Amino acid sequence: MNKIKIFICYLIVLTFAKFSFAEVAPGFNSWDDVLGKAKGGEVNVYMWGGSDAINGFVDDFYGVPLKNDYGITLNRVPLKGTVDAVNQVLSEKEAGVTGDGGNIDLIWINGENFWTLKQANLLYGPFAAGLPNSEFVAWDNPAVNLDFGRPVDGMESPWSSAQFHFMYDSARSNYDDMPRSYAELSDWISANPGRFTYIRPGKGGFVGTRFVKQIFFELSGGQAQWVGPFNQGLYDQWAPKVWELLNSWEKDLWRGGETYPKDNAEMHSLFANGEVDLDFTQSPRGAGPTNTAGTTPPTSRAFAFYENMIGDFNYWAIPYNAPNKAAALVYANLVLEPELQAAQVQPANGFCCGWGISTAKVTDAAGQAAIADAQNNLGDAAEDQNILAKALVSDIAAEYQDLIEADWEANVLLK
Amino acid sequence: MNQNLKKINIYSIYLGAFILILPIIAFFINAFSFRWFYPQLIPKELSMQAWVRLKLIPRQGNRTLEGFLDLWATNPTVIKALINSLTIGFVVTIVSIIIALPAARVLGLFNFKFKKLIIFLMVSPTILPPIAFVLGLNINFISLGFSGSFFGVCLVHLVPIMPYVVLTLTGIFANYNPDFEYQARTLGANKFKTFYLITLPAIAPGMVVAALFAFLVSWSQYLLTFLIGAGKIMTLPLLVFSTASSGNPALTAAISIIFIFPAILILFFTSKFVSGESSATSGFGKI
Numbered sequence: 030m031n032k033i034k035i036f037i038c039y040l041i042v043l044t045f046a047k048f049s050f051a052e053v054a055p056g057f058n059s060w061d062d063v064l065g066k067a068k069g070g071e072v073n074v075y076m077w078g079g080s081d082a083i084n085g086f087v088d089d090f091y092g093v094p095l096k097n098d099y100g101i102t103l104n105r106v107p108l109k110g111t112v113d114a115v116n117q118v119l120s121e122k123e124a125g126v127t128g129d130g131g132n133i134d135l136i137w138i139n140g141e142n143f144w145t146l147k148q149a150n151l152l153y154g155p156f157a158a159g160l161p162n163s164e165f166v167a168w169d170n171p172a173v174n175l176d177f178g179r180p181v182d183g184m185e186s187p188w189s190s191a192q193f194h195f196m197y198d199s200a201r202s203n204y205d206d207m208p209r210s211y212a213e214l215s216d217w218i219s220a221n222p223g224r225f226t227y228i229r230p231g232k233g234g235f236v237g238t239r240f241v242k243q244i245f246f247e248l249s250g251g252q253a254q255w256v257g258p259f260n261q262g263l264y265d266q267w268a269p270k271v272w273e274l275l276n277s278w279e280k281d282l283w284r285g286g287e288t289y290p291k292d293n294a295e296m297h298s299l300f301a302n303g304e305v306d307l308d309f310t311q312s313p314r315g316a317g318p319t320n321t322a323g324t325t326p327p328t329s330r331a332f333a334f335y336e337n338m339i340g341d342f343n344y345w346a347i348p349y350n351a352p353n354k355a356a357a358l359v360y361a362n363l364v365l366e367p368e369l370q371a372a373q374v375q376p377a378n379g380f381c382c383g384w385g386i387s388t389a390k391v392t393d394a395a396g397q398a399a400i401a402d403a404q405n406n407l408g409d410a411a412e413d414q415n416i417l418a419k420a421l422v423s424d425i426a427a428e429y430q431d432l433i434e435a436d437w438e439a440n441v442l443l444k
Numbered sequence: 445m446n447q448n449l450k451k452i453n454i455y456s457i458y459l460g461a462f463i464l465i466l467p468i469i470a471f472f473i474n475a476f477s478f479r480w481f482y483p484q485l486i487p488k489e490l491s492m493q494a495w496v497r498l499k500l501i502p503r504q505g506n507r508t509l510e511g512f513l514d515l516w517a518t519n520p521t522v523i524k525a526l527i528n529s530l531t532i533g534f535v536v537t538i539v540s541i542i543i544a545l546p547a548a549r550v551l552g553l554f555n556f557k558f559k560k561l562i563i564f565l566m567v568s569p570t571i572l573p574p575i576a577f578v579l580g581l582n583i584n585f586i587s588l589g590f591s592g593s594f595f596g597v598c599l600v601h602l603v604p605i606m607p608y609v610v611l612t613l614t615g616i617f618a619n620y621n622p623d624f625e626y627q628a629r630t631l632g633a634n635k636f637k638t639f640y641l642i643t644l645p646a647i648a649p650g651m652v653v654a655a656l657f658a659f660l661v662s663w664s665q666y667l668l669t670f671l672i673g674a675g676k677i678m679t680l681p682l683l684v685f686s687t688a689s690s691g692n693p694a695l696t697a698a699i700s701i702i703f704i705f706p707a708i709l710i711l712f713f714t715s716k717f718v719s720g721e722s723s724a725t726s727g728f729g730k731i
Binding site: 073075077078079080081085104105106107108109113114117120121123124125126132133292293294295297298301302303304322323324326327 | 478479481482483491493497498521579582583584586587591592670671674675676678682683685686687689690691692694695
């Protein structure tokens with residue numbers, strides 16, 4: 030009899046133990062536990078600081094509720110490049126800084142930088158699925174659960190999305206005359222010599238790399254075969270044809286292809302000063318953000334090819350030695366609030382990126398209303414959202430990026 | 445003939461000044477322009493948007509005294525960075541002079557074995573690019589717990605500053621005659637009084653120049669501040685660099701004005717010490 034009692038007690042204890050050890054994130058038993066530990070602290074957010082619109086958005090839309098609702102002080106650290114934060118974490122690892130002795134709580138990250146940290150076991154997690162607002166994230170979508178073809182595994186949580194497409198100036202060109210594929214772009218370039226250039230693929234020029242990557246998709250008949258692990262044979266089969274096409278453009282490019290803009294900021298400047306007629310954008314709002322900031326003419330508009338426009342998500346990751354992990358979790362959860370997601374798409378707020386959540390998963394009325402309102406306000410500087418959605422393809426394994434950047438330099442720039 | 449030469453000299457000074465000032469004028473036009481694209485010769489649209497974005501000037505319709513005070517009370521990043529830059533600059537300047545004074549006195553007044561080697565080692569940070577030593581230094585600073593701290597940033601700023609301060613003060617002491625101090629001591633002045641009444645006035649112009657060097661070198665540090673400060677100690681060069689990558693010329697110009705203004709102000713107030721007549725710049729004597 031006694032033995033049975035003990036056995037039942039044992040079962041009960043086990044059940045409770047199982048419950049209490051079901052962590053929302055490593056080291057935290059429940060979301061209330063997270064909120065409690067986060068209160069009164071600060072959160073050090075390391076992010077690329079090149080867009081004052083994004084900086085201002087983070088300060089106003091996250092800094093204020095963090096302070097008022099959660100008692101957390103936001104300390105945003107602007108970086109010249111995300112790789113600076115990655116190097117900082119690597120240095121801290123080398124110096125043996127563990128536990129919560131680091132400096133960085135959150136890094137705005139994706140692609141290669143994420144993979145560097147994940148591979149070296151320098152990230153805290155998995156935490157993404159434990160966030161209450163994770164229910165709005167389309168985790169079954171490969172564009173979300175793969176980051177440049179690499180599994181996310183809950184080690185980063187999405188913030189927003191971007192999709193490559195183009196801009197033109199409606200004061201100079203007509204929407205109907207815009208090319209809708211690389212084949213049409215080739216014709217457009219020879220018909221408009223000196224009026225086009227693209228961003229040099231390479232350090233800081235990932236938008237240019239993306240532009241070249243999409244040529245691989247079009248020439249090879251679609252993006253589907255490029256999904257999955259890196260395939261050297263496939264790359265070798267198509268690369269010569271891509272370099273051939275790019276070299277055939279060269280004489281009709283801006284300054285005869287002698288030099289290329291190194292990032293999107295330089296490209297905007299060439300476009301705004303009338304040196305070239307087409308520009309690149311990554312924003313689902315097209316020319317809206319740069320028109321508002323005054324870095325492109327107010328008459329600028331967006332257009333997309335009908336196929337192979339790469340889109341991706343960007344994320345927040347927490348280093349293994351983050352000093353305020355609880356506050357970092359609160360922040361990563363806050364940015365997924367449907368109302369705040371709608372705010373980042375709302376043109377008046379100046380932020381340039383798109384949804385990090387799947388808007389279809391939002392069921393409460395206030396969230397739905399905010400989302401609908403943001404979508405209705407996209408304005409005429411944006412391309413038709415249906416065209417963008419139809420052309421959307423995900424990015425591919427990160428190895429391709431390095432290869433394209435090195436080979437472009439050897440086969441196009443230095444040829 | 446002589447008169448003509450003088451005229452030409454004066455014109456060349458004006459030309460030199462004009463060339464120096466021209467980029468600064470461009471800063472001011474850019475900072476208040478909006479959508480200043482080719483082929484506009486002068487900006488068509490003037491705007492405060494850059495200053496509004498930096499949170500230094502309130503949005504239109506809110507530009508009352510109260511509006512300004514409310515905005516500044518939110519502690520904008522630019523003001524935080526400005527205060528940090530100034531504080532670090534002043535602390536580092538004072539510390540560097542306190543460290544350099546005894547060293548410079550010995551180097552300037554005495555000859556001893558390996559003096560040339562010691563001077564060479566002291567100026568070596570000016571030859572070595574910061575990136576060569578700061579990555580290694582960063583790891584040491586992290587394990588010592590100095591990373592991300594105000595103290596660590598001040599300490600690392602001393603590395604590029606010390607050569608300038610030591611060399612400037614050594615030049616002063618090379619032309620300095622310590623016999624005046626002995627005279628004062630014989631006349632009954634104590635050590636402190638001697639320093640205060642004899643040594644200090646003699647080396648003051650040189651100290652001002654050394655301080656100027658120290659402050660300006662500290663003022664313009666990007667890499668050292670960024671790495672050792674781990675991004676937590678926000679200074680103006682950090683803001684200038686990250687803003688310059690945004691490709692918004694108005695914003696970059698506005699923040700550059702804030703960056704160069706205190707430096708110009710300090711240069712202005714110390715200019716009489718830097719001119720040719722000052723003993724501070726009369727050469728490095730017999731070192």
